[in-house]
Amino acid sequence: MASFKKYRVDKSFHLADIKPGATPFAEGSRSEQAERLDALALDLDKLQNLLHAEGSRKVLLVLQGMDTSGKDGTIRWVFSRTSPLGVRVAAFKAPSLEEKARDFLWRCHAVVPRAGEIMVWNRSHYEDVLVPVVEGWLDKKELERRYAQINDFERLLTETGSVVIKCMLHISKETQRERLQDRIDTPGKHWKFDISDLDARKKWDDYQRAYDRLLGATSTRHAPWYVIPSDSKTHRNLMIARLLIKTLEDMKLKERPDDPALKGLIVE
Amino acid sequence: MASFKKYRVDKSFHLADIKPGATPFAEGSRSEQAERLDALALDLDKLQNLLHAEGSRKVLLVLQGMDTSGKDGTIRWVFSRTSPLGVRVAAFKAPSLEEKARDFLWRCHAVVPRAGEIMVWNRSHYEDVLVPVVEGWLDKKELERRYAQINDFERLLTETGSVVIKCMLHISKETQRERLQDRIDTPGKHWKFDISDLDARKKWDDYQRAYDRLLGATSTRHAPWYVIPSDSKTHRNLMIARLLIKTLEDMKLKERPDDPALKGLIVE
Numbered sequence: 001m002a003s004f005k006k007y008r009v010d011k012s013f014h015l016a017d018i019k020p021g022a023t024p025f026a027e028g029s030r031s032e033q034a035e036r037l038d039a040l041a042l043d044l045d046k047l048q049n050l051l052h053a054e055g056s057r058k059v060l061l062v063l064q065g066m067d068t069s070g071k072d073g074t075i076r077w078v079f080s081r082t083s084p085l086g087v088r089v090a091a092f093k094a095p096s097l098e099e100k101a102r103d104f105l106w107r108c109h110a111v112v113p114r115a116g117e118i119m120v121w122n123r124s125h126y127e128d129v130l131v132p133v134v135e136g137w138l139d140k141k142e143l144e145r146r147y148a149q150i151n152d153f154e155r156l157l158t159e160t161g162s163v164v165i166k167c168m169l170h171i172s173k174e175t176q177r178e179r180l181q182d183r184i185d186t187p188g189k190h191w192k193f194d195i196s197d198l199d200a201r202k203k204w205d206d207y208q209r210a211y212d213r214l215l216g217a218t219s220t221r222h223a224p225w226y227v228i229p230s231d232s233k234t235h236r237n238l239m240i241a242r243l244l245i246k247t248l249e250d251m252k253l254k255e256r257p258d259d260p261a262l263k264g265l266i267v268e
Numbered sequence: 269m270a271s272f273k274k275y276r277v278d279k280s281f282h283l284a285d286i287k288p289g290a291t292p293f294a295e296g297s298r299s300e301q302a303e304r305l306d307a308l309a310l311d312l313d314k315l316q317n318l319l320h321a322e323g324s325r326k327v328l329l330v331l332q333g334m335d336t337s338g339k340d341g342t343i344r345w346v347f348s349r350t351s352p353l354g355v356r357v358a359a360f361k362a363p364s365l366e367e368k369a370r371d372f373l374w375r376c377h378a379v380v381p382r383a384g385e386i387m388v389w390n391r392s393h394y395e396d397v398l399v400p401v402v403e404g405w406l407d408k409k410e411l412e413r414r415y416a417q418i419n420d421f422e423r424l425l426t427e428t429g430s431v432v433i434k435c436m437l438h439i440s441k442e443t444q445r446e447r448l449q450d451r452i453d454t455p456g457k458h459w460k461f462d463i464s465d466l467d468a469r470k471k472w473d474d475y476q477r478a479y480d481r482l483l484g485a486t487s488t489r490h491a492p493w494y495v496i497p498s499d500s501k502t503h504r505n506l507m508i509a510r511l512l513i514k515t516l517e518d519m520k521l522k523e524r525p526d527d528p529a530l531k532g533l534i535v536e
Binding site: 122180190257 | 321344351352456526530534535
């Protein structure tokens with residue numbers, strides 16, 4: 001199996017070095033890949049049960065990416081075998097009036113994972129260092145302050161029992177074109193299409209630059225970023241499933257010990 | 269297939285008439301039942317996708333039952349093939365200080381389903397017409413008032429696009445004894461056992477009476493109760509999966525219509 005190292009963002013990282021069409025984590029035929037993904041989803045369910053049984057630590061998976069990069073699809077397939085008892089999703093849209101009236105981390109803090117839980121953020125606080133940057137609403141100083149606030153917030157989470165992994169779903173501009181066009185041309189898919197997606201697409205290069213910058217500034221030892229080549233949906237799913245499994249395995253989860261006081265107790 | 273009618277609570281209903289060990293919805297061999305459940309779970313995923321695509325109505329599934337009746341297990345198996353994108357679980361424990369400082373429906377209202385979503389309540393507002401009744405904290409008049417408040421609240425939900433179904437997982441006292449004893453005797457299961465479960469067990473008959481009363485008082489046309497024979501875990505899962513599928517089918521879900529304005533649009 002390929003190594004995650006190349007895809008983990010460090011100081012020397014440049015987004016342009018990662019090919020969106022690469023498929024290092026998808027070996028074998030199509031049917032082998034589908035079987036593999038289902039097996040990984042079942043492995044993930046076992047590890048989730050153990051996380052729940054341990055009952056203390058938490059996992060936060062942050063998913064970011066351009067429109068059509070496959071955040072919903074990732075959640076659908078990677079978590080196709082886990083239980084809603086232990087996996088929750090929070091989706092972040094454009095902030096509401098209530099949310100705008102607070103600091104940008106307020107709505108995120110409200111939905112951090114509980115003990116024993118995997119929480120998936122479908123978009124996240126990173127939207128607040130993307131849209132405002134591309135639209136020119138933030139000056140450089142304020143942006144640097146936000147990066148630092150994000151790093152502090154994520155350190156709080158990791159220091160209090162959460163493991164945080166962040167995935168940027170990396171697609172090419174051409175792949176996005178195909179997927180948007182497909183939503184327009186396929187009957188029954190219009191509801192997935194938002195005309196404002198085309199405005200963001202016009203600023204593609206600005207968004208790539210904003211991503212490049214935030215990845216470098218917020219990939220920390222405690223909460224690293226991984227860039228996931230995502231032109232291939234299968235590769236994207238397999239790579240994220242494997243990354244998550246490796247993360248959970250590295251946690252060395254253990255069930256809570258038995259309570260000696262219960263030994264010999266008879267229920268009447 | 270058996271009919272749900274017998275298990276739907278109406279004015280002439282008595283909990284004692286339903287045998288916890290009945291298995292009307294579990295035909296075939298063990299392996300056939302397992303295959304059937306997996307197929308139903310996949311059907312449920314398809315219907316959930318359609319609910320999401322419709323994007324307007326909601327489903328609320330309320331699960332109630334004595335300790336070890338299998339609320340967690342139901343969620344694990346009935347939703348073993350659905351995505352956390354569209355199915356959420358809210359678990360209600362003993363109320364916190366913040367929750368006690370409000371009316372008993374406050375914490376429930378906070379987690380009603382969103383448009384396109386199935387929300388599962390693992391315990392619910394019905395705990396507030398169980399524990400306080402058995403413990404003698406509520407007089408008859410206050411209890412009747414709570415039943416009416418519950419019916420009004422659920423009518424609000426159904427009048428604003430939710431379909432509400434409520435399942436009481438019905439087990440025998442002997443089945444509970446076996447399952448509690450198993451949690452004590454099996455290494456690694458102690459964390460599932462709470463010594464206070466034994467106190468509630470001592471008041472078994474009081475709880476059955478409180479259930480009998482609330483079922484009759486709050487099974488309405490808009491939000492009916494079903495009693496699920498649950499001594500057999502497989503039967504419980506199959507019956508609830510089928511009930512939920514029937515409920516979703518009866519909703520006659522439809523995808524949102526295409527937008528004529530998008531016809532011929534080319535993505536640059």
